Amino acid sequence: MEQLTITIKGGRVEVEVEGVRGSRCLQLTQAIEELIGQIDSRSLKKELYIAHTVGRNICIERFPKQR
Numbered sequence: 001m002e003q004l005t006i007t008i009k010g011g012r013v014e015v016e017v018e019g020v021r022g023s024r025c026l027q028l029t030q031a032i033e034e035l036i037g038q039i040d041s042r043s044l045k046k047e048l049y050i051a052h053t054v055g056r057n058i059c060i061e062r063f064p065k066q067r
Contacts, residue, residue, distance in 0.1 A: 004028060012040075021050040 005016040013036055017025040025048060033039055 002028070006032070017045075021047050023048060 001019045003018045005018070007014040007016075013032075015029050015032055017028055020028065025045075
């Protein structure tokens with residue numbers, strides 16, 4: 001199950017994504033990032049680098065574009 005957790009502390013916004021593999025996590029947070037503006041830091045989890053399996057024999061790996 002995909003889950004976004006948004007925490008606001010002392011004027012800082014933290015967004016944590018769980019239950020998502022590959023670069024989909026970056027897609028899910030994109031709208032929030034655009035609203036907030038400047039991103040101070042980003043921590044990527046190991047799930048970002050896990051391949052997606054589509055159908056029976058097709059495997060797609062996604063890697064984030066460097067900004």
